[in-house]
Amino acid sequence: MPDILVTNPNFDGSSITVNVDLVSIVPKNELGDHKYIFTIGTFYKDTNGDSIDPIYVHSTSIKGFWDSLPDALESICSKIGWGEYKTDNVCPYVNYYSPKGEDVSLYSSVVVNIKDDYPSTGIDVDSIKVYINNIDVTEDIVVDGSYNDLKLMWNPKKRALK
Numbered sequence: 001m002p003d004i005l006v007t008n009p010n011f012d013g014s015s016i017t018v019n020v021d022l023v024s025i026v027p028k029n030e031l032g033d034h035k036y037i038f039t040i041g042t043f044y045k046d047t048n049g050d051s052i053d054p055i056y057v058h059s060t061s062i063k064g065f066w067d068s069l070p071d072a073l074e075s076i077c078s079k080i081g082w083g084e085y086k087t088d089n090v091c092p093y094v095n096y097y098s099p100k101g102e103d104v105s106l107y108s109s110v111v112v113n114i115k116d117d118y119p120s121t122g123i124d125v126d127s128i129k130v131y132i133n134n135i136d137v138t139e140d141i142v143v144d145g146s147y148n149d150l151k152l153m154w155n156p157k158k159r160a161l162k
Helices: 062-078
Strands: 003-007 015-025 035-041 055-059 093-098 110-115 142-146 149-154
Touching (some): 003 062, 035 062, 055 062
Antiparallel strands (some): 015 035, 035 055, 110 149
């Protein structure tokens, strides 16, 4: 399994690597039913500067692995000495948009980039509403990016002239 890079949204540049190892075994006398064991750990230190013990999770399915992974990651990350907590007091902002100006074609695509600088709790995608010429086009928006740097794209639908 690959390493997972975990970034602390509270401080720019504070990232750790978490290693995930998944092993499939068939216990003796169990007719080929697979069991899965995954280990999650890191070389980063806890808040006291001590090593963090790895977490071992036993599962009977790959789905069980995926269901258990977020809690295991949260458990490891909660033990890491991330540094001083900083409060997110600044709202996200638009740092780029296109098209610009007043003489824009009816068929132009719209792109908006929204950022939330560190310390950042991230941008709540579910709270975003997009209106173009007073028409709600939120359902037609394509969202790409990370929790603190989003690109919103809207492509106008073809229109039939009457």
